[in-house]
Amino acid sequence: MKKLKLLVLAVLPIPAFFFSLVIGQFDIPPLTVYEIFFTKLFNPLISSPWPPAYEVVVWNIRLPRVLLALLVGASLSVSGTALQGLFRNPLVSPYILGLSWGANFGVALSLLIPLPFSPQFMAFSFGLLAVFLAYSIAKVRGETPVISLVLAGVIVSAFFTALQYIAKFFLDPQALQGLVYWMMGGFYLAHWDDVMVTCIPIIFSVVMLSLMSWRINVLSMGDAEAKMMGLNTELNKVVIIVLATVMAAVAVSVVGTIGWVGLIIPHLVRMAVGPDHRKLIPLSATVGAAFLLVADDLARSITTYELPVGILTTLSGVPFFVYLLKKTKGRSWS
Amino acid sequence: MIVAREVKFSYEKLLVLKGIDVDVVRGEVATLLGPNGSGKTTLLMCLCAILKPLTGCVYVNGREITKIKRGELAKMLGHVPQGHRPPFPYTVIDVVVMGRAPYIGAFSMPSKRDFEIAEKALEIVGIRHLKDRVYTQISGGEMQLVLIARALAQQPQVLLLDEPTAHLDFKNKILVLKVVKNLAKKENLAVIMSLHDPNLAAMFSDKVYLIADGVIVDRGEPSKVITRENLKRVYGIDVNVIEHEGTRFVVPVLE
Ligand SMILES: Nc1ncnc2c1ncn2[C@@H]1O[C@H](COP(=O)(O)OP(=O)(O)O)[C@@H](O)[C@H]1O
Numbered sequence: 005m006k007k008l009k010l011l012v013l014a015v016l017p018i019p020a021f022f023f024s025l026v027i028g029q030f031d032i033p034p035l036t037v038y039e040i041f042f043t044k045l046f047n048p049l050i051s052s053p054w055p056p057a058y059e060v061v062v063w064n065i066r067l068p069r070v071l072l073a074l075l076v077g078a079s080l081s082v083s084g085t086a087l088q089g090l091f092r093n094p095l096v097s098p099y100i101l102g103l104s105w106g107a108n109f110g111v112a113l114s115l116l117i118p119l120p121f122s123p124q125f126m127a128f129s130f131g132l133l134a135v136f137l138a139y140s141i142a143k144v145r146g147e148t149p150v151i152s153l154v155l156a157g158v159i160v161s162a163f164f165t166a167l168q169y170i171a172k173f174f175l176d177p178q179a180l181q182g183l184v185y186w187m188m189g190g191f192y193l194a195h196w197d198d199v200m201v202t203c204i205p206i207i208f209s210v211v212m213l214s215l216m217s218w219r220i221n222v223l224s225m226g227d228a229e230a231k232m233m234g235l236n237t238e239l240n241k242v243v244i245i246v247l248a249t250v251m252a253a254v255a256v257s258v259v260g261t262i263g264w265v266g267l268i269i270p271h272l273v274r275m276a277v278g279p280d281h282r283k284l285i286p287l288s289a290t291v292g293a294a295f296l297l298v299a300d301d302l303a304r305s306i307t308t309y310e311l312p313v314g315i316l317t318t319l320s321g322v323p324f325f326v327y328l329l330k331k332t333k334g335r336s337w338s
Numbered sequence: 339m340i341v342a343r344e345v346k347f348s349y350e351k352l353l354v355l356k357g358i359d360v361d362v363v364r365g366e367v368a369t370l371l372g373p374n375g376s377g378k379t380t381l382l383m384c385l386c387a388i389l390k391p392l393t394g395c396v397y398v399n400g401r402e403i404t405k406i407k408r409g410e411l412a413k414m415l416g417h418v419p420q421g422h423r424p425p426f427p428y429t430v431i432d433v434v435v436m437g438r439a440p441y442i443g444a445f446s447m448p449s450k451r452d453f454e455i456a457e458k459a460l461e462i463v464g465i466r467h468l469k470d471r472v473y474t475q476i477s478g479g480e481m482q483l484v485l486i487a488r489a490l491a492q493q494p495q496v497l498l499l500d501e502p503t504a505h506l507d508f509k510n511k512i513l514v515l516k517v518v519k520n521l522a523k524k525e526n527l528a529v530i531m532s533l534h535d536p537n538l539a540a541m542f543s544d545k546v547y548l549i550a551d552g553v554i555v556d557r558g559e560p561s562k563v564i565t566r567e568n569l570k571r572v573y574g575i576d577v578n579v580i581e582h583e584g585t586r587f588v589v590p591v592l593e
């Protein structure tokens with residue numbers, strides 16, 4: 005029974021994937037969709053018996069979007085799980101160290117002044133910059149206590165929020181709207197290039213954090229205890245923060261700041277399989293991937309006008325957390 | 339086995355340890371006895387290199403502790419913390435197997451053998467039956483035993499325990515201290531623990547360090563150290579020391 009549950013959670017992205025491929029405004033019979041997908045996958049050179057438009061929709065519009073949603077969902081969830089474990093705190097998300105506000109400001113800046121860098125690159129660099137600043141502020145005498153990190157994250161977020169408001173003040177209305185869209189996060193512009201750029205860092209980080217998952221168990225006992233059990237806590241912390249940040253920054257840079265996924269999924273999976281990070285990290289990847297993909301399916305199909313998926317994840321996240329808060333009476337771990 | 343020489347330590351400007359010497363060999367239980375705030379926790383932290391002394395040295399197995407890498411030290415020395423806030427609801431066996439960390443690479447998982455060693459450690463402290471229970475849902479005494487088992491899973495030669503009896507009821511105090519004393523003999527460990535009850539110290543230690551205000555006031559066999567004069571000096575209260583069937587009891591005088 006327990007094994008079955010693990011298995012189901014592990015393979016969740018597969019049905020989600022095939023389900024999502026057939027969803028879309030453009031009407032294509034499901035069987036044709038799968039035929040196109042498998043033919044292109046295994047015999048890309050075969051001449052197509054179906055209308056070329058079908059192929060473009062399935063292969064160049066839906067497939068990259070579906071893959072990107074899987075990657076980003078896995079990325080934000082694993083990042084959140086690793087950081088919650090490291091920080092021993094259930095309210096930690098990938099954005100705790102200022103990543104999202106740094107990235108927002110990066111995009112605002114790129115809209116404001118013409119720079120030789122893409123908005124994606126600016127989001128990525130300023131996201132990393134924000135986390136680096138938070139880490140440096142938190143570091144006292146070679147140590148970074150968790151509480152200092154959290155406070156430093158608040159400080160850095162506030163700083164970049166302020167900068168972003170200044171930038172916004174000078175933006176023209178159209179650019180401003182672009183920024184707002186970006187901040188809500190979504191996949192409407194998903195492209196094969198985005199999949200290519202994100203897949204390597206995200207898969208690499210998921211694999212590395214899965215390999216380090218047992219270490220995260222030990223680190224979650226707190227600095228002093230982890231040290232007594234022989235760990236170089238600072239080094240471990242830096243490696244985990246770097247992996248968790250880079251993977252989330254990559255995701256944020258291509259799809260914007262999608263909220264709450266990195267907060268909800270770690271909780272959900274922990275509720276389902278317990279706190280052992282050896283299971284938690286890999287299953288956060290699969291459940292997070294499936295979750296964001298289905299959320300995106302909803303985003304692009306519940307209304308004729310496409311919703312930013314970030315709005316859906318936030319709307320589903322809020323009641324979930326209210327429930328969690330009531331159920332655990334504020335002491336929320338298990 | 340574990341030796342401290344002239345250890346001084348200060349938090350910012352407050353000198354908390356004022357030149358402390360400790361010598362404990364394997365098979366021996368040494369107790370740091372002293373009132374709250376006398377520096378017991380600080381001394382234990384210095385003995386396991388979590389805190390770095392201002393001056394003075396700590397030696398483990400004849401080697402200076404600052405020259406030993408963390409990972410290697412964790413194989414020689416286990417520490418059972420005092421203020422322990424359980425984080426996630428791990429199972430007992432998952433907590434104990436964490437003691438194997440110094441033997442497991444950064445990108446590896448505990449092996450079957452590591453789990454066997456962890457189970458053995460649970461058996462030694464007598465709580466193998468709790469193996470699959472949730473760590474956050476067991477009693478305080480059981481939790482203390484789990485943490486001792488975790489330290490044992492490190493397969494150390496030195497065991498440090500910070501107030502292992504704090505917050506425990508009468509029965510659990512005795513149970514935990516019996517386990518500790520047994521470990522010293524059977525597993526041939528050098529044990530240093532802190533207590534603030536002179537009766538328990540007398541019952542379970544081979545050697546007592548009476549500590550007050552960062553200074554070792556007296557040291558030696560319990561019968562020599564736990565005396566009216568010494569306790570008056572350290573705790574500032576009058577006591578009678580009663581001897582009953584070879585065991586000494588300290589009873590406060592209530593005029
Ligand atoms: N982190 C700290 N910063 C400043 N002073 C401390 C700190 N920890 C302990 N102290 C002070 O050091 C003294 C010794 O404390 P401690 O070693 O905890 O004593 P004990 O364990 O014997 O109760 C006390 O006066 C205490 O107030």
Ligand SMILES: [Mg+2]
Binds near residue numbers: 378420500
């Ligand atoms: Mg203390």
